[in-house]
Structures are given as C-alpha cells and as structure tokens.
Amino acid sequence: MQLQCPKCNHELARSSTLKAHCPACDCDFKLDAACDKCGSQLELLQACGATNLWCDKCNELKSKSTAVYSVKPL
Numbered sequence: 146m147q148l149q150c151p152k153c154n155h156e157l158a159r160s161s162t163l164k165a166h167c168p169a170c171d172c173d174f175k176l177d178a179a180c181d182k183c184g185s186q187l188e189l190l191q192a193c194g195a196t197n198l199w200c201d202k203c204n205e206l207k208s209k210s211t212a213v214y215s216v217k218p219l
C-alpha cells in the first residue's frame with residue numbers, strides 16, 4: 146500500500162513496520178496500525194526476527210499487509 150506525506154503528499158519510504166520517511170521534505174513519521182476488522186490499534190510483536198501485528202480485540206495475529214495504516218508526526 147502507498148503512504149503519503151501529510152505535509153507535501155510525496156510518497157513515503159517505509160523505514161520499518163511502523164516508521165516512514167519522506168525523502169522530499171526529509172521528515173520522519175510514525176505509523177499507527179489499526180485492525181482492518183474492528184479498527185483497534187494493533188500491537189507490534191517481535192519474535193524470532195519476524196515482526197507481526199496483534200489485535201487484542203479480535204485476539205488474532207494480523208499480517209502487515211492487511212493492517213490499516215495512518216501517518217502520524219513524530
């Protein structure tokens with residue numbers, strides 16, 4: 146999925162699961178991941194070198210590609 150800079154609308158470069166960088170205005174942003182089903186904020190789980198997202202409400206693991214991301218200033 147594509148993330149856009151809230152300041153200049155340039156496409157953001159993903160630096161990690163919940164971080165992004167805008168190469169145009171040189172700003173860093175934090176990403177909030179929300180569950181695609183219930184909308185709750187997902188927790189980041191790191192295990193064995195893999196990063197997963199966990200929904201407390203649905204009680205299940207979410208893949209990084211199904212989560213709904215929103216861009217927040219750092």
Ligand SMILES: [Zn+2]
Pocket residue numbers: 150151152153154155167168169170171172
């Ligand atoms: Zn920008």
Ligand SMILES: [Zn+2]
Pocket residue numbers: 180181182183184185200201202203204
């Ligand atoms: Zn959920």
